Amino acid sequence: MADTSKLTDCKTKSTMVSVDEALQIALSVAQRLPPVTVPLLDSLGKVLAEDIRAPDPLPPYPASVKDGYAVIAADGPGEYSVIAEARAGNDGVGVIVTPGTVAYVTTGGPIPDGADAVVQVEDTEQIENGSVESKRVKILVQTSKGVDIRPVGCDIEQDALVLKSGERVGASEIGLLATMGVMMVKVYPTPTIGVLSTGDELVEPTTKFLSRGKIRDSNRAMILAAAVQQQCKVLDLGIARDDEEELERILDSALSAGIDILLTSGGVSMGDKDFVKPLLAKRGTVYFSKVFMKPGKPLTFAEINLEPAESIMRKKILAFGLPGNPVSCQVCFDLFVVPTIRHLAGWGKTHLFRVHAHLQQPIKTNSDRPEFHRAIIRWEVNNGSGNPGFVAESTGHQRSSRLLSMKAANALLELPVTGSIISAGTAVSAIIVSELSSTAICSSSLLSDSTSAFKGSSSQEIIADESQNVEVRVAVLTVSDTVASGAGPDRSVVILLAVLSVGTSNMGTLEESWGWGCERKGGQKEPELMVQSQPHMGVNGSLTLNMEKTKFGHIQVAGSPSNTGPSESLQPSPLESQPPGKLLGVI
């Protein structure tokens, strides 16, 4: 009946905001939560809401840097009588080092009065025949005044501003707070987030057998986990049917539970039973309900006004109506909800971390909306341009229902609306959405993972560029003392193997091999490439691949930066003849 009559007012393109505008709106509406005072360890990861000054200097007394002997520097080397011990933990009061005497000190212990330097125990010699009463030691070196003594306040001056309001508390900051005796810390709390899924098609993930037309709800668990990763307290609001009254009832109970942010998923598309947006409009202000992006277009953002009875502290609650497609849902969380959480939690800068990454494969961009293309980025000694840098590998088909495209993804590539092909090797902006330090650890492992997990999935949107039908040489240069000395295996081989097996179902034949042992084995479908390196530093070889059928016009050869010290210069090895294709990289 009145079924589709509401749809028309959503059609106007004018309601669509850009990603930047959407984020700006959300951040301007969002308000920092009032500070709370928490026990020291609970402040971890939170933003300070107070300046912290040092109540006393560190060290609070002149302290020894070494285990050894407190001496008068001018005394010089020679045999001395050990008058006392000034250990860490002793007060050292009353001990006075006079010319001709020394005192035993331990690391961190107080320097006795009179002494002006410390000689470490390694530079002394015990005199074994000394009696208990008259212990003696031989000082072997000449020292000078102040050596191996930390003066009062040299690490932290008394009253120094050590931590500032607005700084984020990590493990080291916890250490600094403990040093200063701060056991209760004033910080901005992280928000409490309620997560609700909507849709008649959804059943609980516990459902064993799906009846026709039903799917298990994945968004709720995913977004609850994502909010936990952002250190938020979470409230699972369950699944709401596509029913106006049920939705409103759940909303009311969520609001009275004291949430700061409401996240719904589904129900914000163009269907006639999408009740989320109308409900948000009824209970507050909808700021936008469409964003010019892919995925994530039907993102809705609103502020809900609370009745005075519902909450004494808060008057307003933020609500994101996330799209129902799981990928769109997660991408919108990363791009909009994360910065909003940070803003509420007192972060001065809520920006997501962006780097540049070189595309491993050509990617066709969308001609319709800017795309946030899911990718795995990793650090390479050669990003394809001859410099170290990030390389981005697409997670395959980017259909917004395909949650597999988010699997292991640690970055969203920001692709422009050109509808054209960005060729392999091009640098694009990449938003880091997962912790780099705990992902993307080893390029070879990631590559082989992705080869098997996403096999056959990269053929639809990721298409070859004009560098097809070109012969490409791969130069291999191993720089490793371990390999050179024969003490360890050359992992380059493993890595190269992993790289070359990406997309090899279409890789052409190996035309030629020379140098120090390149051999190719196996059938047409899953060719194996064997490369044997010589255990000698700086040795290099090359092999030529016919890239006729491969999807990769440009192969990034993975490197292992951990093998190379900063002093070792990594340069592509000179080839014996000019390569007809592109020089690909350096291991």
Next chain:
Amino acid sequence: MADTSKLTDCKTKSTMVSVDEALQIALSVAQRLPPVTVPLLDSLGKVLAEDIRAPDPLPPYPASVKDGYAVIAADGPGEYSVIAEARAGNDGVGVIVTPGTVAYVTTGGPIPDGADAVVQVEDTEQIENGSVESKRVKILVQTSKGVDIRPVGCDIEQDALVLKSGERVGASEIGLLATMGVMMVKVYPTPTIGVLSTGDELVEPTTKFLSRGKIRDSNRAMILAAAVQQQCKVLDLGIARDDEEELERILDSALSAGIDILLTSGGVSMGDKDFVKPLLAKRGTVYFSKVFMKPGKPLTFAEINLEPAESIMRKKILAFGLPGNPVSCQVCFDLFVVPTIRHLAGWGKTHLFRVHAHLQQPIKTNSDRPEFHRAIIRWEVNNGSGNPGFVAESTGHQRSSRLLSMKAANALLELPVTGSIISAGTAVSAIIVSELSSTAICSSSLLSDSTSAFKGSSSQEIIADESQNVEVRVAVLTVSDTVASGAGPDRSVVILLAVLSVGTSNMGTLEESWGWGCERKGGQKEPELMVQSQPHMGVNGSLTLNMEKTKFGHIQVAGSPSNTGPSESLQPSPLESQPPGKLLGVI
């Protein structure tokens, strides 16, 4: 008496192992913990100990991609009778679309039998005069078979291997598990870690007034926090006096509490009351007790054998005797304990994440041991070499008692043992020790923070290189649509100001300025530099600084990568004449 007699056997250099050896030893001794089965959300961040296959295809039925009408594509545009609705959540059973009819469908809803395409609602027109019984719609476009329909299994095929044993569970993986109905997940648990501080000089951080010779214990809180950051369960073992029996009593109670890793700090140096190492040797095997590194030399690693009565499950417990100096303690945790935790927690690759970063200042390396220099790295559009990349800023004086050198640090620079100066702009290996995505957000804020917090602290070890007494030009190129359009301020100015005020107490006079408005103000001690940019894209100017007295031969001008889209090419602007010094960077 027998006080210092034990010291001699620690003197032999032969017991010192390299960082790589030490890590290899720890990882070879460490054993993966036995898997446990946990509720879905508890698997977040953990490593899967089982393969997960899809029990059913996704979608389990042909599903609509849009809200709209399921049609027979061959029917073409025209007016049609709406026979039924196939909403998401309906089973759609019994609905058959025949030529001349269409059915209303919602996103994710099942496609009725007979239909072979979906026309989105935007491409249709309601026919308003249709009665309730005979609703009609006008299809405006020609579609083709399969359009806007997700066939069965197109996102996940039935029985596909979706997640593999060894993969780490993030929010998206939680979503995938929920989709597949996996509510109990077999994962490797993270270890339980006991943390103990040792030393007579230590008092609880709660201590308000320090008596002479005492300092507050900072290591325990810091390491507890660091272990929590690694998702470990922690056990606070308090402070042990420098007393053999007390230490052993605490060890016993810790072991019976079921810890997997014991972390002590202090008591592993060369003092005669360093009882940790002897106790570990007595109760198990000490694998190494000195590592060739700075800081962190006195790191001890051991395996403790448990009596059968102490634990049924475990036979061995790992123990790290961390150095007492807070910086050494944290660095050893980052370099050795984190990979060990990962190994126990089932990670296939435990490596820390390494990148290359260009030094912002010259750094003098240690001539004695390889140094892990604490730094703040951030991403710049120009890392100084003309390419985007990481730039590393030292946190100042690297004394191992100075915990401030860890404050805000997100990387450890791996510096070789050369005793020489690595000049600014050189790329070094940087181990990322803190989450990049949540730190180092804005270069300008970090720079100004460090300027004020660490002022005057950078003069001792960070010294000038041979590029002193050289005139250096700073080229400023602003690439910003916002600035160009006049819509926003040019933050380049702020950033440049912040950069130039680092170490400016020794900065020489500004010799000349030209271009679009460079002005220097202020006294000798704290010179202010004012640079006004013109709000126009691509405009550039330069100014010359007499670097005679500055400690920085090479200034990295900070950039703001978030301002630049991937399509904008950032290159150093051509200078009007050849610079006599070095071209420094691009904002």
